[in-house]
Amino acid sequence: MNWKLQATMLSAAMLIAAPAAFGDAAEVYAKNCASCHGKDGKGETTMGKKNKVKDYTDAKAQESFTDAEALKVILEGKEKMKGYKDKITAEEAADQVKYVRAFKK
Numbered sequence: 001m002n003w004k005l006q007a008t009m010l011s012a013a014m015l016i017a018a019p020a021a022f023g024d025a026a027e028v029y030a031k032n033c034a035s036c037h038g039k040d041g042k043g044e045t046t047m048g049k050k051n052k053v054k055d056y057t058d059a060k061a062q063e064s065f066t067d068a069e070a071l072k073v074i075l076e077g078k079e080k081m082k083g084y085k086d087k088i089t090a091e092e093a094a095d096q097v098k099y100v101r102a103f104k105k
């Protein structure tokens with residue numbers, strides 16, 4: 001690979017990582033959660049529909065669980081969702097709670 005291509009890829013990678021506020025959380029979510037809950041949090045994916053996940057843009061759905069409950073589910077799992085305590089840190093899990101909250105319209 002020549003250096004120009006490498007430089008282009010590097011700047012592309014930096015651009016993708018850019019959205020500062022939720023940078024890492026967005027990445028963790030996209031990699032681990034979007035397959036069921038959807039990139040937009042609506043859960044309109046094949047897996048999401050099959051498992052009847054809630055629409056996180058819906059205020060009522062957001063009110064149906066507390067931050068503490070959400071954190072517990074993310075770490076330990078619920079129904080078809082397995083826990084992530086072996087995959088992400090407690091801090092990352094707390095960021096996921098905030099990330100999920102941010103879907104609310």
Ligand code: HEC
Nearest residue numbers: 032033036051052053054065070073078079080081084096
């Ligand atoms: C295999 C599909 C699947 C994946 C992957 C998944 N979830 Fe879930 N999730 C579910 C299901 C099923 C439930 C339980 C049904 C519900 O409450 O909507 C749930 C529940 C939740 C809840 C609690 C909602 C409540 O009502 O108690 C939160 C918060 C949540 N998921 C966030 C995440 C996050 C963050 C990730 C990634 C780290 C993730 N989920 C990955 C399927 C999944």
